[in-house]
Amino acid sequence: MEQVIEYFKQSSTTVQALGVTAGGLIGVFATLGVFFLVIWVSDKVGRKGAE
Amino acid sequence: MQDVFIGFTSVTWQNLVMYLVGFALIWLAIKKEYEPMLLLPIGFGAILVNLPLSIAGIPAAGASVTEPGFLSVLFEMGIRTELFPLLIFVAVGAMIDFGPLFKNPFMIFFGAAAQFGIFATMIAATLLGFDLKAAASIGIIGAADGPTSIFVSSIFAPQLLGPISVAAYSYMSLVPLIQPPVIKLLTTKHERRIHMVYHESSCPKWLKVMFPIAVTMISGFVAPISVPLIGSLMFGNLIRESGVLERLSKAAQNELANIVTLLLGITIGSSMTAAAFLTLDTLMIMGLGLVAFIFDTAGGVLFAKLVNLFLPKARKINPMIGACGISAFPMSGRIVQKMANDEEKGNIILMHAIGSNVSGQLGSVIAGGMVLALVPLLVG
Numbered sequence A: 001m002e003q004v005i006e007y008f009k010q011s012s013t014t015v016q017a018l019g020v021t022a023g024g025l026i027g028v029f030a031t032l033g034v035f036f037l038v039i040w041v042s043d044k045v046g047r048k049g050a051e
Numbered sequence B: 001m002q003d004v005f006i007g008f009t010s011v012t013w014q015n016l017v018m019y020l021v022g023f024a025l026i027w028l029a030i031k032k033e034y035e036p037m038l039l040l041p042i043g044f045g046a047i048l049v050n051l052p053l054s055i056a057g058i059p060a061a062g063a064s065v066t067e068p069g070f071l072s073v074l075f076e077m078g079i080r081t082e083l084f085p086l087l088i089f090v091a092v093g094a095m096i097d098f099g100p101l102f103k104n105p106f107m108i109f110f111g112a113a114a115q116f117g118i119f120a121t122m123i124a125a126t127l128l129g130f131d132l133k134a135a136a137s138i139g140i141i142g143a144a145d146g147p148t149s150i151f152v153s154s155i156f157a158p159q160l161l162g163p164i165s166v167a168a169y170s171y172m173s174l175v176p177l178i179q180p181p182v183i184k185l186l187t188t189k190h191e192r193r194i195h196m197v198y199h200e201s202s203c204p205k206w207l208k209v210m211f212p213i214a215v216t217m218i219s220g221f222v223a224p225i226s227v228p229l230i231g232s233l234m235f236g237n238l239i240r241e242s243g244v245l246e247r248l249s250k251a252a253q254n255e256l257a258n259i260v261t262l263l264l265g266i267t268i269g270s271s272m273t274a275a276a277f278l279t280l281d282t283l284m285i286m287g288l289g290l291v292a293f294i295f296d297t298a299g300g301v302l303f304a305k306l307v308n309l310f311l312p313k314a315r316k317i318n319p320m321i322g323a324c325g326i327s328a329f330p331m332s333g334r335i336v337q338k339m340a341n342d343e344e345k346g347n348i349i350l351m352h353a354i355g356s357n358v359s360g361q362l363g364s365v366i367a368g369g370m371v372l373a374l375v376p377l378l379v380g
Helices: A002-010 A013-050 B002-009 B013-031 B036-049 B070-079 B083-095 B099-103 B105-113 B116-127 B132-143 B146-156 B158-173 B175-186 B205-222 B224-242 B246-269 B280-308 B331-343 B350-379
Strands: none
Touching: A002 A013, A002 B350, A013 B099, A013 B105, A013 B116, A013 B132, A013 B205, A013 B350, B013 B036, B013 B158, B036 B070, B036 B158, B036 B246, B070 B083, B070 B246, B083 B146, B083 B224, B083 B246, B099 B105, B099 B205, B099 B350, B105 B280, B105 B350, B116 B132, B116 B280, B116 B350, B132 B146, B132 B158, B132 B280, B132 B350, B146 B158, B146 B224, B146 B350, B158 B175, B158 B246, B158 B280, B175 B280, B175 B331, B205 B224, B205 B350, B224 B246, B224 B350, B331 B350
16 A cells, blocks of 8 residues: 555656545445445344334 | 825726626626525625725735734634534534435445546646645535535635635536536436336434434544544534434524524635636636536436446436436436426436435535545645
8 A cells, every 4th residue: 555655656646636536436435335334234124123 | 195095096907807706706696596695705705805905804015904804813713724614514414314315325326426526627637737735626626515625625725715615606506507418418318218116115213313423433434534524514414313402403404504604605705815816727727617517417427327237127227316416405306307307207206316416415525535535645
């Protein structure tokens, strides 16, 4: 990870923006993905409890 | 005698242009009703701060008073400390009902896909010569979320706060004009006519209460710097969903939202001095803001089309739903529902659209947090 960050630090601003784009999109999808799991699991548990 | 007319003799052509900008914003607010709660105070603030030798903002050279004016005090207190956008988030959180999202949790991914405009615009801004922090602040216009734009730009590029805020709020009010042509360009008539089945189900109260807490903690672990943003939003939502703080919930939705909005608008206007606003950067920011909203819409629609490749025919998603993944709530959801109904009378996709739209509010804040976390890693 350190090496990747170091690579981007040495790169042009646009390449840095590409790096932030990749990291940002992965981060947003992953975080919202975890929220999805929280809702999905809660729903399943809730339904089971109701039964 | 000259001192008597010093106000008139000190006016520059730049001041005159800024009065026109102020009048234009007030006109848009009153006549067109484009985000009047923000654009009117911003427009008036822009006039106020550009009055010659104005003592409302930072005193101009030659002014008789040297103490910072009330707008400077508000700026230092509310924007520099990031307090105003965070208080707005408490209010917004108290207004959000995540119910439609809980009933159709997959919609949450459209809230991620429609943040694409943020990143595409950031790349475009670097190509136009902005440094990474300024480019990230400009890209955040694509969050379609005023407080997030203000929060990020007040940290990364406070000198661009005025044009970024004006662009963010202007384009948010123009969503009904921006989104439909982009959606139509990227979808076929057949796709826009796709029906989506909606299953009404009740959502347990404990989930509504636990969700803001879980979201805050998870966001805090993933991107600690996003905690003020997401924490304020979710605190407001927890007050709403707890069911025992109705008075506070209503106060957050009404009194707090109104007072902070009032102060926020005029304070942002105060950052629009002629020297800071009348630049080529402002023109580029206005253009890039439009790019951000177009790419947001495109990102959401194209993601929906991608998902459809893997779904059976009976469960296809109307790709217009993807466009609602932006944070402009509930405007975007309503537009998409109207488009679906225009294509085929009786095609109701409103609940899916609102679910996607609510996700956009979460996605924009998370994207803001990601940008805040990642950019300093590369440029310190």
